[in-house]
Amino acid sequence: MRALVIYSIKRGLGIKKKWTAKITPIILYIAAFVPAVIVAGILAFVGDQVDFDYDDLCNFIEFTLLIYAAALAPEMLCDDRRENVLSLYFSRALTRLDYLIAKVIAMAILMGTIAFGPLLLLWGAKVLQAQDPIAYMFDHLTDVGRILVYGTLISAFFAAIGLGIAAYTNRKGIATGIFIGGVIFMTALANALFSAIDSDARRFLLFVSPMDIVRSLSLWLFGDFNGPDVNILIREADMPGITLAGAVLFVVAIAGLIMYRRYLTEE
């Protein structure tokens, strides 16, 4: 399984593929890390005169992860099925479950680099610019915990949707299009319905609005639901963090069932 994880990571990054396959990962890593590097640089120069919160980076990370998952999930599953490589894999001592787990691990590792990396970079920068870095580090270890929870949840959320879609089409372009189009459409639809409906129940539209669920998670962990720039749907929904995490885990479970049906039924 380890060999398949490593191979899938390399393919996800476009390693040993045509140069065009490397463009998307490079651009996305730049998009995710450049803001964090800039913020870290500003902190290094101006010290504690200015404060950056983790939520300032979350917008970049969420957008980047959406695109990355849309590109990566089809890369993980579609080619193997379209090119019939599965028959070779399954003739090895590799079960269908092993295959799926390997693909999920590879996807999680790649998504994790973007979900955790920039935030941990910012945390490191904050530690280094503090008057007493050691004390700051121990005082803010909970920040690392929150970063890990945030990164894990949004990576799992986007990865689950992406893999669930990719499990049902052999065409990478179609899977990517359905993913991005679906997320944008559902988010827009939920917000439109929210505006049109005048009832307390409209707050539950948050659960069909993927980008607002993700935004709510970052606000729960790093921000404030009542901030000036917060979407009215998120503000009015005011969902408890545990409910948001439960919604993400529900989506992951549904995607897991979809993949189970697609791959683990024997023929």
Next chain:
Amino acid sequence: MTTQSLTKAYGPVVALDALDVAIPRSSVGLLGANGAGKSTLIKLLLGLIAPSSGTATMLGMDVRGDTARIRERVGYMPESDCLPLDVTAADFVAHMAEMSGLPARAARQRANDVLYQVGVDEERYRLIRGFSTGMKQRVKLAQAIVHDPELVFLDEPTNGMDPQGRDDMLRLIQRIQRELGIAVFVSSHLLEDIERVCDHVVMVDRGKLVISGRIDDLMRGGGDIIVRVDGDATAMIERLAARGISSRASGLEIIVASNAVSGDMLYDAIRDAVVELDVPLRSLRGRERSLEDVYIQTVSGVADAEELAATVGN
């Protein structure tokens, strides 16, 4: 390999019907028309699909319970296209070696060796996308043997290849078993391919076992007898027919079918007919059957028996 009442049905379609066969460890050919159940049998033996009923063992292990251990010891070259196109042959075969448990460096070395052995040398650093059908078949073969299996399943290995490529592939298969000591199980609908590379044949037709045995034995036994006499061949044919033996003229020779009377009795009947006609017997020899004769006679025999059974049943 042994199977007991091995059955695989896809809804109402029975792809393999209560197959009972014991196959020795040698070079084995699985022969049958398209749709006869060959690929289904291979997939069942590899544990890629589950049987509807019945059991099978391979290398002494149950194919359902010991699937992982069996797959560590066998290789598989599928009939269909199964190679990723945007990877080099060297990278892909090395990856498949790693998938079989070899460390990365050893896998790379082993992949290079095996690709060289199957005739993909300098081309191994090219993307598979640019390969001809023959080259792709070689890469498929390379990935099947890269982990040094005891047995390799080759499903229609010469499919879609030109005569030269087919000849090369068959020679490669012979080398695999002779020089590398890997037993081969070749599925094909091409009788010549099986005849050329296999010692043992299993014939299936419409999901049922037709015959299984050593090719030499099958080709030797039950062949027609070619008789040459001076004089009137028609009289000889009529005389044999009176004894219940069918025969036909072929040029100067009379071909006597072996299916009416068996063994020495047939030779005795020919001798007696010659004596009764009082004609000189110039030659009398057995005609060795080709695998094609064996296949046609056995399959048509089974079909006749089924038709008879159906008629009696009605």
